[in-house]
Amino acid sequence: MRKLIAGNWKMNGLASSLAEIEALKGLTGKAACDIVVCPPFTLIENAAKRSKDSTVIVGAQDCHPEASGARTGDISAGMLVDAGARFVILGHSERRASHNETDAIVASKAVAAHKAGLTTIICIGETRDERDDGKAIDVVGGQLRGSMPASAASSNMAIAYEPVWAIGTGLVPTIEEIEEVHSSIRQMLEERLGDDGRLVRILYGGSVKASNAAAIFRAANVDGALVGGASLKAAEFAEIISAAA
Template sequence: MRKLIAGNWKMNGLASSLEEIETLKGLTGGAACDIVVCPPFTLIEKAAQQARGSHIAIGAQDCHTKTSGAFTSDISAAMLCEAGARFVILGHSERRAVYHETNMIVARKATAAQEAGLASIICVGETRAERDEGIALDVVRRQLRGSLPIAAASANTAIAYEPVWAIGTGLVPTIDQIDEVHRSLRQILEQELGQEGRLVRILYGGSVKSSNASSIFDVPDVNGALVGGASLKASDFAEIISAAA
């Protein structure tokens, strides 16, 4: 299965940051995986222009459930698609925790994304307390079942397992823990989507860097990565991409 490596810039980046995309193009020309860069909304159109004709796709970090309406400050999937986005990250732990997004909301956003022609990267993950309680698998299974849209398929959906306690902390689950969760997510995907569930890519996210990427990618059901801080610099991101070859 061809790996997917996605970079989530979060609320980072000004116009000058687009130089990183130009650099990334040069560093990853022969990459044997799919590459996505998800900058802030303000940079999507310019980033898409910068990446045009290359192997790099541009994604967004969220979208609304509706196509239009009186939703001040929000942005629809159709708008993102028109700006040049091809992917959208949905249900990230920061959206779930800070903005109280439920599984149902994430599923509705994923449906809206699919209808507009965007592929969704749907995030799931447990907190430190949930991990310590021994309910990590229950949490991610529930999130996945509740967040999958009805029309989910390998062409329009990827799943990202991001243990909340590992995001931006430098902490990383053991290889066995990553393997356990990814195998469990694969089982749910096969139960929900049948044969198609075997083809949906499951990414790992949470303090991914060049020093640990290779060992993480060696886990059978890890089909890529959702990278945060390490995606802001093309040189750092390119090393992770190289590890996925």
């Protein structure tokens, strides 16, 4: 399965940051994996122009369930497509926590994204307390079932397992822990989607960096990564991409 490496810039990046996309194009060339960069909304259109005719695909970090309307400050999936995005991250733990996004909200956003033609990266993951209490598999399973819409298929969706306690902390689960969760996710995808569930890419996210990427990519059922801070600089992101070859 061709790996997917996605960079989530979060609330980082100004116009000058687009130079990193130019640099990434030069560093990755004809990469052996799919590369997605998800900058803030303000940079999507120009990022799409900069990445044209390259292996770098531009995505977004969120969308609203509605196609249009009186939703001050929100952005629709159709607007993202119009700006040049082809992917969208949904249900990131930071949005689940600070914007009170439920599984149902994430699923409704995914429906809108699929209707607009976007590929969704749906994020799921447990907190430290939930892992310590032995609830990681149950929590992840509940989020997956609740966040995945009826429109989901391997052609329009990837799943990103991001343990909340590993995001931005430098902490990373053991390879055995990653494999346990990814295997469970794979089983649930197959139960829901049948044979197509075997083709859905399952990404790992949470303190992924050049020094640990290769080991993570060798783990069973790890089909790529959702990368945070390490995706902001082309040189480091390119090393992670190289590790996926």
